[in-house]
Amino acid sequence: MLAIRNLSVAFPGPEGPVRVVDDVSVEVGRGESLGIVGESGSGKSMLSLATIGLLPKSARTSGGILLEGRNILTMGEKELCGLRGRRIGMIFQEPMTALNPAMTAGQQIAEGIRLHHGTGRAEARAEALRLLDRVRIPDPARRIDSYPHEMSGGQRQRVGIAIALALKPDLLIADEPTTALDVTVQKEILDILDELVADLGLSLILISHDLGVIARSTDRTLVMCRGRAVEDGPTEAVLRNPTAQYTRDLIAALPRRARAGLGEPGLGEEARLAAGGTP
Amino acid sequence: MTALLEIENLTRDYALRGKGGAARSLRAVDDVSLDVEAGSIVAVVGESGCGKSTLARIVMALDRPTGGTVRLGGDDLFALTPKALARKRRDFQMVFQDPYGSLNPRHSVGRIVAEPLHLLDDAPRGRERAALVARALEDVGLPGSAAERFPHEFSGGQRQRIAIARALITHPKLLVADEAVSALDLSIQAQILRLILSLRDRHGLTVLFITHNLGVVDEIADRVGVMQAGRLVETGPVREVLDHPREDYTRTLLAAEPTLAVLGQRRRRA
Numbered sequence: 001m002l003a004i005r006n007l008s009v010a011f012p013g014p015e016g017p018v019r020v021v022d023d024v025s026v027e028v029g030r031g032e033s034l035g036i037v038g039e040s041g042s043g044k045s046m047l048s049l050a051t052i053g054l055l056p057k058s059a060r061t062s063g064g065i066l067l068e069g070r071n072i073l074t075m076g077e078k079e080l081c082g083l084r085g086r087r088i089g090m091i092f093q094e095p096m097t098a099l100n101p102a103m104t105a106g107q108q109i110a111e112g113i114r115l116h117h118g119t120g121r122a123e124a125r126a127e128a129l130r131l132l133d134r135v136r137i138p139d140p141a142r143r144i145d146s147y148p149h150e151m152s153g154g155q156r157q158r159v160g161i162a163i164a165l166a167l168k169p170d171l172l173i174a175d176e177p178t179t180a181l182d183v184t185v186q187k188e189i190l191d192i193l194d195e196l197v198a199d200l201g202l203s204l205i206l207i208s209h210d211l212g213v214i215a216r217s218t219d220r221t222l223v224m225c226r227g228r229a230v231e232d233g234p235t236e237a238v239l240r241n242p243t244a245q246y247t248r249d250l251i252a253a254l255p256r257r258a259r260a261g262l263g264e265p266g267l268g269e270e271a272r273l274a275a276g277g278t279p
Numbered sequence: 280m281t282a283l284l285e286i287e288n289l290t291r292d293y294a295l296r297g298k299g300g301a302a303r304s305l306r307a308v309d310d311v312s313l314d315v316e317a318g319s320i321v322a323v324v325g326e327s328g329c330g331k332s333t334l335a336r337i338v339m340a341l342d343r344p345t346g347g348t349v350r351l352g353g354d355d356l357f358a359l360t361p362k363a364l365a366r367k368r369r370d371f372q373m374v375f376q377d378p379y380g381s382l383n384p385r386h387s388v389g390r391i392v393a394e395p396l397h398l399l400d401d402a403p404r405g406r407e408r409a410a411l412v413a414r415a416l417e418d419v420g421l422p423g424s425a426a427e428r429f430p431h432e433f434s435g436g437q438r439q440r441i442a443i444a445r446a447l448i449t450h451p452k453l454l455v456a457d458e459a460v461s462a463l464d465l466s467i468q469a470q471i472l473r474l475i476l477s478l479r480d481r482h483g484l485t486v487l488f489i490t491h492n493l494g495v496v497d498e499i500a501d502r503v504g505v506m507q508a509g510r511l512v513e514t515g516p517v518r519e520v521l522d523h524p525r526e527d528y529t530r531t532l533l534a535a536e537p538t539l540a541v542l543g544q545r546r547r548r549a
Binding site: 186251 | 327465493536540542
């Protein structure tokens with residue numbers, strides 16, 4: 001459904017162009033979830049911004065990003081507007097800054113529906129309510145009129161997901177969606193994303209620095225380092241039998257507990273169970 | 280074994296202004312008692328709002344408790360005169376989460392690292408001071424020449440090393456680290472954890488390590504306290520608490536932690 005082919009992204013620098021994404025190719029099928037993992041500066045966020053046509057103006061690109069055969073990189077702004085939201089929904093890291101503080105949850109969810117579909121106010125609000133229920137916001141009928149500052153981080157991120165879902169996109173891009181959240185809230189948000197992929201047949205690109213999150217929620221994984229794709233494949237294969245030294249280093253840097261599932265010596269069965277494993 | 284740090288029945292209330300001016304209060308820390316043995320690393324783990332940072336601030340005497348005591352080396356920090364407390368501060372220093380916000384960008388690294396020396400009556404001057412700063416930087420794995428450079432020339436991990444050098448320049452007995460590795464990439468995080476462990480081994484440093492990350496607790500701590508809603512719900516040796524949690528809340532935290540143990544379960548679930 002989405003095919004990134006030999007994508008490079010560069011920015012002008014004092015000593016010539018700086019390549020932040022360097023010849024990356026990867027595909028995402030319908031109903032599939034792709035994890036992109038890497039440390040700061042690996043280019044993983046630039047790759048996602050390129051996919052939704054939101055790269056800064058100064059960026060120079062080559063290669064292609066094909067959404068069902070059409071190249072996003074060569075689209076005009078008008079065409080991109082039709083694509084954002086409708087075909088591709090985006091979920092950002094910081095739900096406090098990604099949401100408009102002066103609009104209620106319901107207004108922000110309904111805004112896109114009304115703009116894109118010309119839906120009436122009442123109908124858009126009903127759809128917003130349905131979406132809030134879908135992302136399992138407690139007491140949606142009350143929350144629909146809440147402002148972002150009145151909500152917890154987890155609730156705000158649910159609103160962020162509802163906005164991304166509002167136009168029924170085929171592909172969701174989530175850039176570090178749970179990094180700012182507590183682990184118990186992170187689990188709830190990842191459960192919702194898993195469910196959306198399973199129930200709605202959405203494709204998901206999940207960008208994270210956390211291999212535990214990637215292991216839990218993705219079918220395939222792309223490992224990035226300094227703009228380059230160092231390895232990609234089925235998530236379980238990449239994490240159990242990494243071929244690239246960089247992937248091995250990333251796994252080795254994980255705390256012991258997070259590595260537990262790999263059956264490392266020294267960690268007993270109990271520790272593995274305590275860490276959420278199954279017998 | 281003697282406890283260097285003794286926290287006893289510590290409580291901290293904050294006044295909240297409710298709707299219509301009604302006075303309410305929030306108990307951020309609720310009857311917390313915790314001993315930290317000299318030379319040990321004790322972690323306090325919990326989610327946002329559990330009171331772990333308030334606890335750290337009180338231990339650092341940056342905030343006063345509503346009730347209870349904090350003793351360091353037998354001295355009740357809040358019974359000391361301001362002058363005695365100021366003199367005592369050389370014995371306890373802190374490292375913060377954000378290595379970008381905690382170093383003054385206009386000061387050279389040398390000036391930043393030397394800053395706590397003003398707490399010493401007999402602080403060295405001139406060449407002796409420069410040598411002390413260089414040794415502190417080398418102790419955390421940076422070249423002594425880093426002293427002449429400025430924070431922006433360093434990466435996040437290097438900045439955190441600078442912050443640790445600053446904290447250790449007065450040879451404190453206790454280091455309080457509040458989410459000191461949370462903003463760092465994983466590989467850098469592992470390096471900083473190894474550094475803290477080696478500083479403990481080399482200097483017998485005692486560390487109170489505040490974090491939200493159980494994986495980090497497992498790597499670094501001897502003992503751990505789990506905090507929830509201001510209370511310390513479970514305390515014990517790390518192996519015991521993480522492998523045989525007694526409290527439901529500890530189990531919930533452990534189960535929510537993303538680990539590679541879930542590998543291969545995804546397809547079966549779908």
